[in-house]
Structure formats: structure tokens, C-alpha cells
Amino acid sequence: MDMMTMVQRLTAVYGISGREAAVAEEIRRMAEPYADEIWTDRLGNLICHKKGEGPKMMFAAHLDSIGLIVTHIESAGFLRVAKIGGVRPEKILHSLVRFENGTIGTIASSGTDLGKLSMEDLYVDIGAESREEAEKKVSVGDAAVYMGQPVQTGTTLFSPYLDDRLGCVILLKTMELAADSPNDLYFVFTVQEEVGLCGAHTAAHGIVPDYGIAVDVTCTDDVPGSRHTVSAALGKGAGIKVMDGSLMCHGAVVERLKELAAGHGIPAQPDLMSAGGTDAGPMHISHDGVLAGGISIPCRGIHSPVEMADLGDVDACIRLAAAFASSRLE
Ligand SMILES: [Zn+2]
Known part of the structure; x- marks a missing residue:
């Protein structure tokens, strides 16, 4: 399957943190030809195992996306919401959102100072004229994600869900390319990354890998006004994670990824994020320690x-990722 078809299929399904089953099901169908066994664990992580005699490697990309959850329905039919994951109020005003049942709304503000928006200022307008009418479509506890089709122009891709459905596509393609790997490979599509790196934590405890690689988006330093607290740039190649808010990557993994990139002529750049975590963090500190790192997709507007x-x-x-999955390590 070509990559854009995968992107289209994985961004069409609803999958907010805690409700990732539809995304996992779509991935299971795509992964079946390339895995020896596939299962879903108790929390909902989708685990695709390709057996090998070499070291155990766990690759993780998260299924879930961020969004908003309804906390209160006003008498006039407007929905008050809390955030799920790292939602920034100033980035989302006047955006469309969709609920799991297909209900669509727009994000509006009752605040007067648009420069100092907080989540308490925001509400979702689904066009209902009363609480009773709103309750026919939405209940307290229902959650909504941003709305938008993926768009490709040249080599640039836009979508509200690149974080981290694009990482999931990379894992699927890596499974395909690493068919002859000697290693014991686990491709884990994790749940609830955006609310505390939860799925990777329990999956790593279950798998007990020797190596762990998170594949996720990373912020870029190439936009006007950037304060240089991150390092990646769009179009400069794969990010080799050195650190993020959840770990200092193991030096052996960082060096190996650098060597592989140089040896295979793969464009690569260092990736440092001073805040924000990834699934590499919980893998790193599971059991008596896992050699963990990350391969990062430079992404603007995360x-x-x-x-x-x-x-x-x-x-x-x-x-x-395919070069690492196929490489001979002790
Ligand atoms: Zn992510």
C-alpha cells in the first residue's frame, strides 16, 4: 500500500486518548501480512511481533490524538470543555471539531482578551439552541478531535493528526522493509501517549525489550521567532533524538543511529526538545533499563x-528505522 493511502486511512478514523480501538483495528489489517503474531494488550496497545533470534527491539508509535472533552452543557446549548493532552487554547480558536458519533462543532471564546485565552474561555458550539437539543447529540464525557482531511502539496503534508499517525505509518513501512531482519521485533502502536505516556509504559513491561525506539513528531526551530529550545528543521531529514522532556537517550543508541544514517546515506539531524515527552521515556526506565532512543519526524504546528x-x-x-531494525546488535 502506498504511503499516502495509509495516511488517508489512518487519519480518517477517530482515536482520541482512551478511545483508540478504531485506529488500532485499521493498523491491524495493514500489519497482518508482515507480522508473525498480533495482539492487543489489556490497555489497548496493538502489538505486532516479527520473530527473530537477535536482540529484542521495541518500536513504538502512538495511536491517540489530543482533543477536548465535554465537562458541562450550558442551558443555551453551548459545550464547556477540558483539554485531553497538550491543547493550547490560543492555537485552536475557530477550529472545527468532530465527536466520535459524527457531531461537528466549532471552538469559540467567551473571553474578551484574545491574547490571554485559557481553556475556561473556550466553548464548543454545535449549533444547538438549548441544553435539551445539545443532549440529543452530545453527553458530558464525550470527546472531540480536530477536523480536517490530509492535504499533500509537493512534498509537504498537512493534517491535524500527523502526531502520531505519521509515526504509525513509519512503523508499518518499517515492518515491510525489515522482513529479513535477524532481530526479535515488536512494533507497538501505543495508547494514551498524550495523557502521560501510558501505553508504552505497560507494553515495555510486558515485552522486556533490549532496545526501544520511539517514532514520533518533534518541534522545529525553523519558524519566525523560534527561541532555539528545540533543534530540528523541516526538510533536513530524520531526527535522531538526543533528549526530550522524558529522557536523555542512551548514547549507544544515538551513536548507532548516526552511524546507520551516515552508512546508508540517509539525511539525518540531531533532535533535541527541552520539554515534552515521548514513548522513549517509559521504555528507557522499564525493568532494569532499556537502551532507548527516538527517530523523530520534524513537524511544524504540533x-x-x-x-x-x-x-x-x-x-x-x-x-x-528499517536500518536499525535490521542491524546486528548485541
Ligand atoms: Zn506524539
């Missing part, structure tokens, strides 16, 4: 309704 990535970078991430 956690906004329009995330942007470069398909050349995605290709580099796939090649680097």
Missing part, C-alpha cells in the same frame, strides 16, 4: 489543527 511535515523527512525516518 498539537494545532494543522500540523505540517515533509515527505522526504518521512522517507528518511522509514529508512533509518
